[in-house]
Amino acid sequence: MNRAHRAACCAVGALAPAAAAAAGMHDALQPAGPQAGHVHALWLLLLGVCTLVYILVVGALLIGVARARRGDERAPADVASLAQDEPRLRQSVGAAIGISIALLAVLFGATVVTDRALARLPLDGALHIKLTGHQWWWEASYDDPMVSNIFSTANELHIPVGRPVLLTLEASDVIHSVWFPDLAGKKDLIPGRTATLALRADQPGLYRGQCAEFCGYQHAKMVLYVVAEPAAQYEQWAAHSRASAPPPANDETRRGQQVFMQSTCAMCHAISGTIANGQQAPDLTHVASRQTIGAGTLPNTPSALAAWIIDPQLAKPGANMPPNGLPPADLQALVAYLRTLQ
Amino acid sequence: MSSTRHLRGTHEAARGAAAPGAPLRIVAVLLAVLALAACEREARRFEPPVGKAITPPPIRMSAIQPAAIDTTTTIAPHYEVNAYALSEGKRLFSWYNCNGCHANGGGDKGPALMDDTWIYGSEPSNIYATIVEGRPNGMPSFGGHIPDNELWELVAYVRSMSGLVPKSAAPSRNDDIQAKKSENRLLPEPPQSSGVPPASERSQ
């Protein structure tokens, strides 16, 4: 296991920056918040103890077989032990068992302590977000005492650094599980039940989360990003997100909006401030401001967006969005329009 | 359960051979049938088998128009024996809020879909046309709003609500309030009236 740790550290050293740059960080060994921090401390303790135990046990075995006498099938076996017992062996085995029990007690204590520490995360002034798992995307609804201030987004959370966040977890179809390795342990989203997950990000950054419970064809492409940013920036983002979509400014985007409303799109997607209010698929009011499309499937670029609209099944087979054989001009207009939804 | 019997039987049991040939053959036949059904039933067609383009809603006066029969015979069967297509149809039926008027096929503002009466015909092409073109007295036209393959999935599902598709492919119950028997448990409702009797239309 100590090999494990060194290997882990090298690997992290090598990969994490790259990953962080491109895809957001996702590493349980690089905690960016108190919850993951507590767990990381527990991990280090367990890793240390287990490594020690491994070395001792395997060492004892290898030394034993190395220095034991060699025998031969044909030689009669030594059955003396059946007659008289072996006090030295008994004592050493007994001691080994005693030590194991003691170590387990330590580990159990550490576990309980960590458990309590996790439960003690102060939640006053927490940001409340209702997170709903769908096949295969995340719907987030930012709660607010003022109903008019409630807004929803998809597949990308923005949270203020240093402020606790309380996620209320629900599932609309099958069981999902939300997991941000750098921020906190995972929690299942189970149909017919409600769970909560408390976390806090202490360092700004882009954190990658992913569904951790097998949920069907696209379990692999059900990513949820967390953008942790300073409070001011966050408030700015929230205010912007509450606003409804800007009306199309030029002919092309106007045509794009028309296409959106008159083709399949509006059947499932919603854009606040327009007649499109489908509730089945991600809210697109500010789609252009997100990092990715298709819950982390493609980067949010015009070409990728066009490809996605034409046939989502190529990038994400099984996803619930149908292919749309739009004429090129319509497609171009639609993409242009969607790009304006900052 | 039954293993109790074997156990209690073994001790006494003492008996010579009886050729296993016949049962084996039966099993073989069963498996063969299974084999034929299975592939068609289980395929997941994420890519629509027919053209991706939304075909402009065909204008039909009656069900016995060549185009209709053509599509029916070529396309519809693929969907009606395919469990995935049927379940997609069921999902879309609620996503596109068909329940709003047809209440799980029970009927409300719109006619019931799980019975044996078909105002505009029970043929897939009839149903297709009904969805695409809409009908007087409230059925809106979804032509252009729903891609072709999804239309056919809906058509197949609508027919499954009258038990007109294979039980082994029809959708099972939803994890939801039990509104009606699930499609895979319905007895077939052989269509009573097909085609388009103008009288019935006025009577709506």
Next chain:
Amino acid sequence: MTAASPPAAAGPVSRPHRREPAFELRQRYGGWADKPGFLGALSTVDHKRIGRRFIVSAFAFFVLGGILAALMRLQLARPDSALIGPDLYNQLFTTHGTTMMFLFAVPIMQAMAVYIVPLMVGARNIAFPRLAAYAYWIYLFGGVMLYAALVLDVGPDAGWFSYTPLAGPEYGVGKRSDFWAQLITFTEVSGLVVSVQLIVTIFKLRAPGMVLTRIPLLVWTMLVTSFMIIFAMPAVMVASTSLILDRLVGTHFFNPAEGGDALLWQHLFWFFGHPEVYFIFLPGLGFVSTIVGTFARRPVFGYVAIVLSLIATGFFAFGLWVHHMFATNVPELGKSFFTAASMVIAIPTATQIFCWIATLWTGRIVWRTPLLFIVGFFLILVLGGLTGIMLAAVPLDLQIHDTFFVVAHLHYVLIGGAVFPLFGAFYYWFPKFTGRLLDERLGRWNFWLFFIGFNVAFFPMHILGLQGMPRRIYTYAADTGWGPLNLISSLGAFTIALSVLLFIVNVAWSAKRGLQAGRDPWGASTLEWATDSPPPPGNFHPPLAVAGREPLWEEGGIAGRVDGLHDDPPELLVTSLLDATPQHRIVFPTPTIWPLVAAIATTVLFIGSIFTPWAIVWGSIPVAITLIGWFWPSKDETLKHRKVEVKP
């Protein structure tokens, strides 16, 4: 007495039922001999032939499951790989898990027991041998059904754990999950039946003089395992039945909207699923005890301690299931309890490991391939056990649960704890099965490739898990940085495949040209080595009485022979549960085709009920008929029995 008898000894009597004409067999072995020819092969009730079949079939499923794993590793070797789509991938990993758990791991341990246990306790056959035949056929037909389904694109695709609602009526589209659920029924019927047979064999058919404290450790593990199976497997049978009912006739066990609950499934499944880990792994420990003892040339240290740890494990194993559900809002207190239980269960296993190490320290070691695999077992299992303790710690589990860390952990435990000892056992008992030794040189290659390949394949997965790679994903993006380690892991996987191929070659070659083993090539101590290799029908002619824990090692360990048992009709001696004193003779069932026919009828019933509930009704008629045929005694049998009858 311990010297291996010269090859000649294995001459005419090895493989009797291959070399000798039927009438000769009948003359020599009376009612123990099988009928000749193909029909005879189908109607055998000899635990050795059934056991051999069972082992070969289970190994075949191991290879199939391995091929599926190789395909998955092929897909995961590169990021954004387009080799295998999600639909197929989900079927592959589901079938892989289902195969390894239900068609390989549990059955092959029971199969080894069906062959070895009766010999080890000095019995002439297993209890209820016709039931053993039935259990084998049911198992075989179930496994064939699963792979037929996979080929027909009806392979289960909701994971080997088939969580509802994903496997339920709404989201488990088609018949895939129904085939999974029925496979469970097949394998559980088979598994439960065999456990009952093993328990009865161990309780009532031990050689006279084999008191509780003289039962070989392997037999103890099989006894504990069988009890665990009896109490754990009904849970998954009830669960899979409820699942089929939900899907087929619209019950609401797992439907939250109508009062059911998705978590009910998880409780039922893991109440079985966690003990299952232990009844895969305990027999492995039994192999270790046997092989360590034989190749350290001394009785295993701490017999009583080991037996007690086995029993303790059996109990604790039922108190851990919730640690598979820590991410599902378990109450705090509950969590602490299950953490404690999950850590406590490490102690019995640790105890056994210490006892074996002590044995090896003080033994005179003979280096043979079986022992090599046992050393490999230590190196891998200990690591797996330690990561198990990490997973038992709730907070840490919430980070690594359902990631590749768990994939690594479970393979370290199951391959290290069960498959390495199993391969050791193959090398150890192959001479008893066939009369010939497996080749040692190939054996060492087999071991080293397996050992290195295994660690290369699975160690990196620990790191991948910590880096956030979830389980059961069919692909991953390049920018996650998971690519290199996955590639390494895939290379390791193919090394394992190569070593398994070597093993198959070794078996194929040695079965024909291997060295003649003789009666007891290892100078071992237990009763199976007291008869020929392979043992003749009826195993012991005449049966023996023992007077020690290590009958073939101790002076006078074999007390003497048992007279007065008929061979036609074949008779066994039934002894008392505790001190194995003779109680009565019992006439044993003779070969018959009925178990096979009954198994076919049952198969029709099970597969039919995937499609219509009415299959339970019409399908039960042929089942009933075949069972009555099985049950119904013939005139001459009855007369034969009357001839030897003595009323109590």
Next chain:
Amino acid sequence: MTAPVTPFADRPAVIDAAPLPSFAFGHKSLMWWGTLGMMAIEGMAFALAAVMYFYIWSRARAWPPDVLPPELRWGSLNLLILLVSTIPNEYTKRAAERFDLRGVRIGLVACILFGIAFIGVRALEFTTLNVYWDTNAYGSAVYLLLGLHTVHLVTDVADSVVLAVLMFTDRIEGSRFADASENAMYWYFVVAAWLPIYAILYLAPRWM
């Protein structure tokens, strides 16, 4: 007796099995243990079905949810029938253990009649449950419990019929009586299983 062919056959004979009985009753017999094993398995299945029932209850607002509890009469009548049926059952067991063929025949026939009566009433029972398996999870649990028990009932009655018929043929030998006594033991299991199931299905919803 064939010539010894395996090693160690030259050891002195320490046990002569010839005078030992060729079958036995009760815990000495293999079949008794086998039956016990199967009873353990099936008992476990019953227990788990009951656990499911209470688990579902624990998540319900009212019990039974939105329906009336099953009507008492048929279930209670069945309870009565089963309890009375233990008399011929015990009679058969004892007759078997003293090799009283006539007694076994009479006893078995009586047991079968009781069994058939029970199955008949069970059919009526299903009509008075006030719920269907697909009404809600409660209904599903009720049908699971009752269904499980019915399966055991039917199979054991069928088993008794086969044994009874055998007892009227010329295929009679000593061990057949042991089978009769184990068959009786299994019937006790079916009876014993019904008591808690009756309490769960009929009494618990009323008095808990």
